[in-house]
Amino acid sequence: MGWSWCVYCHIEWDALADGTQGDRILTTDARALHHIVTRDDIYQKPEPTRYNLARIVGPGVLVLEGDQHKQQRRIMNPAFGSTQIRELTPTFLELSDKLRDCWLRAIEAQGGSSARLNALSELSRMTLDVIGKAGFGYDFNTLDDGEESNELSRAFSVLFGAPGGASRYWFMLQSRIPVLRPFKSMGDTPEKHASRTMDRIGRKLLKDARTEAEQAEKAGSSDFKGRDLFSVLVRANMATDLPDRLRMSDEDVLAQVPTFMVAGHETTATGTTWAIYQLTQDMSIQARLREELRTLDTDTPTLEELNSLPYLENFVKEVLRFYAPVPWTSREAMRDDVIPLAEPYTDTKGRVCNEIRVRKGQQFIIPIHCLHLVKSIWGEDADEFKPERWESPPDAIKGIPSVWSHLFSFLGGSHACIGFRFSVAEMKALLFVLVRAFEFELGVSPEDIKVRASVVQRPALKSEPQSTAQLPIIVRRAA
Ligand code: HEM
Incomplete structure (x- = not known):
């Protein structure tokens, strides 16, 4: 490694x-x-990074630069706007409820008073189901059946699960030494099979979204069934007033399925995992948050209602500052x-x-994460977790390039995260459901927790250096 x-x-x-x-x-x-x-004409993702991403996700927004990137963003932006995210909030809540019910069943199965769970893998299953349903109207059902039971999620883990040993170094060499790229790599066979699966399912989703849009147009109706990001994007791409030169090709549209999965799944799962970790470390924050969440007299709040909770808002901001899920990215000067x-x-x-x-x-x-710890910007207490700092944040943070709350977590500029509203709403829905229902305790000693980062930064155990990232927690029904 x-x-x-x-x-x-x-x-x-x-x-x-x-x-x-x-x-x-x-x-x-x-x-x-x-x-x-902001100068994306000069600073772009390094070529090996784009090569690595492109061979898996294809020509999606994560990979493209320049005019092609602008063209895709322009068509995709409405799918990620506030109106759209408001409409997706019931889906976030429905799947959060489903996760809560899984945990209640785990408590019953483990003797009735508490359950020991790996928060990271649980939240990862949930956010995969969310990106499936809200992202492209597809039911992964991993909360019901597990990730292995679904062919698209299996294909995804073949493509994105970190290859081990020799394959990993072969991939790394191919990305750095272009002349090696035509040679077949050891992982090609399962990779190709997984790519074919993803392509087949993507084409079916595209066909369905198109058929729905065409039928609605014939009927002169704007009442679409498909509220997911992908359907909205397909409709925007079919708009009659869009000049043909700006229309995305089928390959471009298809590339968004794995792009949404890569960009929108582990990121939100990791952010929420760190939120739960933090709650295990400070019972007063846990109690205060639960008290505020219980002031809403409904199990199905609207996005506006979730956004009206000031402590939830400050807590989520502080989680995304203190544990920026994507801790760093890279750029290369083109001149x-x-x-x-x-x-x-x-x-x-x-x-x-x-x-x-x-x-x-x-x-x-x-250095996304490092920037959030700079004392000359955030104050002497920059390395402390304090949701209340957001009641009167320092003026100096206004200089940070950002798309949300002066945080660098979603980057800024033309490649800033298109899914930031989606992600914040999903995190809030998850916390709303889980913190009202459960009390959380860390399942190992706090000294055993370390942070391990590749594309996202996750908790791992010092005592299990060979194990994958995890966060063992104990959940009990909240009084
Ligand atoms: C806490 C959750 C999330 C974090 C911290 C996060 C962070 C980021 C960051 C830092 C970038 C810029 C990467 C770079 O240019 O080097 C990015 C880009 C992107 N994100 Fe997110 N993201 C999150 C959730 C999501 C979600 C939920 C989606 C989709 C549903 C999404 C879709 C994207 C896409 C498509 C891009 C590429 C944008 C472009 O290059 O134009 N992200 N994200």
Whole structure:
């Protein structure tokens, strides 16, 4: 494995995860980061990163740059707008209820008073079901039947489960050394089979969404059954007033199915897992949050009702600050550039520099998580978990490039997370249901928990270095 240690935010991260290599610049200067994420004509995902992503998800927004990227975002944006997310909130709540019922059954099965669970894998099943249903109108049913029982989720784990040993290094070599790419890799056979499965199911989803849109148009109706992101996107792409040159091809549209799965599943699961971890670490926060959630006199709140709860809002913001699920990303300069700085720095030769001069090909680590811990921006208590900081956040955070609450968690600029509203609403729905129903306790000693990051940062156990990421918890019915 390529595990390294971040000296800034003290997390173990997978140095091979994005396929980049060599010297990389890491700066937490907000002005510099603003420049990098907004100048997407100069700073783009490094080619090995895009190669790795493209061979699995195809030509989706995660992979594209420039005009093609802008074209896809333009058609996709409405599917992720506030109106759409409001309509998806009942789905978030319905699947949160289903998870709650699974945990209640686990309590019965384990003797009636409590259950020991792995919060990370449980939430991961739930968010997969959510992205299936709300993302493209597909029932994974992993909460009922487990991930293995569904062919699309099996295909997904073949493609995205970290390959071990020699295959992993072969993949890494192919992404870094382009001449090796035509050669068959050891993992090609199950990978190809999984790709075919994903493609077949994607084409069926596309056909169904199109048929529905055509029938609705013939009937002159705007009452669509398909409220999921994919159906909205297919309809937007079929709009008669869209010039043909701006229309997405079938391949582009199909690429969004694995793109939504990759981008929207583990990210939200990890964020909510850290939220539950934090609740096990501070019973007063747990009690205060439960008390506020119980003030809503309904089991099926609207998004507006969820958004009206100030402590829930501040708690979710603080979770996404303190445990930014995507802790870093990377960029490469496509040409020479000069990056402006908010604060000058002193180089190794003692010279004071007011800008960073970079050459074409220079790679960058964009330190999402580290930026959230900078004391000159967040204050001396930056490394403490404090939801109440959001009652009067410091002015300095206004310089952070962002799409939500001055947090860098969803990045900023043209590649900022398109799913941020989806994710925040889903996290709130999950917390609303689970915290009202259960009390949470950590299932291992707090000293045993460490953070391990590749694309997302997850909890893992020091005592089980070979095991996959996990968060053992004990749940009881809340009084
Ligand atoms: C807590 C949850 C989430 C976090 C922390 C998160 C974070 C991010 C970040 C940091 C990026 C930028 C990556 C880069 O350019 O290097 C990104 C992009 C993206 N995210 Fe999210 N994300 C989350 C949830 C979601 C969800 C739920 C969806 C979809 C349903 C989604 C869809 C996307 C897509 C499609 C992109 C690519 C956008 C583009 O390049 O134009 N994300 N996300």
